[in-house]
């Protein structure tokens with residue numbers, strides 16, 4: 001995985017024969033009381049190494065465009081104007097990166113939350129990706145395609161088990177954060193990139209203390225187990241992670257650390 005170029009809202013990487021573009025939708029601030037200990041209760045205090053912005057945790061919101069020159073897949077879409085106004089920059093990120101939204105035929109959603117799926121509809125109410133043919137989402141989360149997202153329902157492909165999206169992307173169900181939470185395993189001759197959605201919300205804490213969960217993890221213990229399994233997979237040679245809430249641009253190598261794990265950003 002090699003960083004090639006970047007700007008305020010995007011970063012372009014070379015991943016073997018594939019190109020990967022991280023697109024920054026923005027950020028969302030959340031109170032530290034959303035962090036949960038193993039007893040299921042809010043942490044008594046936030047460890048000193050965890051940065052706060054006006055008393056809040058600041059979660060980057062990223063999406064990832066992956067292409068081989070012929071086909072491309074967009075994993076997650078940001079929030080558009082359906083959540084806080086600190087998000088919705090993904091369309092500017094496409095422009096900054098020189099990418100055409102009209103090229104996107106396949107969007108792969110990690111889970112049903114609005115900061116991942118909301119960007120399918122642009123702020124003016126139109127479809128953000130005019131050539132969209134398929135929206136992949138875990139079957140357990142597919143019911144989100146109502147109301148604002150209703151126009152896309154006819155193109156939803158529910159994922160019920162490992163599923164090939166292209167020759168080089170496989171969807172892998174990882175329930176826990178939500179029932180349909182799904183990661184995308186991208187393979188090239190440079191290794192594997194696991195685009196892991198909301199497996200980690202607070203990178204400054206959850207690599208070192210991976211048992212810490214998040215209030216919005218629907219099934220706390222299942223989310224914890226899924227994170228543990230993915231971290232063990234990621235320490236193998238040739239593995240990289242792309243995280244929706246890792247600090248932008250959100251692509252890293254994971255290694256073991258004295259305590260837990262460590263993420264080394266690729267930049």
Ligand SMILES: [Zn+2]
Nearest residue numbers: 113115198244
């Ligand atoms: Zn999220």
